[in-house]
Amino acid sequence: MGTEEPAFPAAADRSQWRYRPRRAFWRSRLVRAICLVTVLAICALVILALVREQTGTQGFLVGLALAVLPVPLLMAAFRWLDRVEPGPWKNLLFAFAWGAFAAALVAILANSFAVxxxxxxxxxxxxxxxxxxxxxxxxxxxxxxxxxxxxxxLFRRRNFG
Structure with a gap:
């Protein structure tokens, strides 16, 4: 019964503690990148399934090869055109992936509905x-x-030019 430690530290000790708020789970760059890649991959898979259903396996493979063939050349051309003041390659990759997968899926669905x-x-x-x-x-x-x-x-304003 001699020297028991108090349940809470003294007021002076508590003032040295810092409250560190937890960052929200979705604010992590890694989580956002994984979510974005997942959404774009799902869009790509849906497009591939729709195109294969409409054209058959042979037409699907020919179309896929012809669609993928010019992508490296186009990306190299855009990087070459942007050589004076190059932007981040992640922005270019995002724009290409969005146009190829998300925008194409939106267009396929909206066009078929409208028609x-x-x-x-x-x-x-x-x-x-x-x-x-x-x-x-x-x-x-x-x-x-x-x-x-x-x-x-909206999300990469610092690198937007």
Whole structure:
């Protein structure tokens, strides 16, 4: 019963403690990067499944090869054009991945919905296909690609030029 330590330190000792708030789980750069890669990979897999369903395995493989073939050349060309004041390669990679996967999936889904809607509204499937391919598809796809630029501006403003 001699020297028992108090349950709480003295007030002077408590003033030296620092409260360190925990960072939210989603604020971690690694978590955000993993989430972004996962979302883009899911978009890619959905696109691959949709294209394979529509074209068959042989057409799918030919289309995949022809789509992937120019990507290294395009990325090298964009890096060469940006040689005076180069931006981060992560931004370029994100923009390419977004355009290839997320924007393409949005365009596929929105275009097919719009064409079906126009075909039922006008009872003319042929003109709906033509209207979807010439008017709706470019607007939807380019707007979806512009979302990548907006995201880069919002989340990587320091590197945006």
């Amino acid at each position: 079906r809607w126009i075909a039922t509204a006008t009872a003319d499937p042929d003109s709906a296909d033509h209207l979807g391919a010439t008017v709706i598809a470019p607007v939807v796809e380019e707007s979806a690609k512009a979302a990548a630029i907006l995201l880069l501006f």
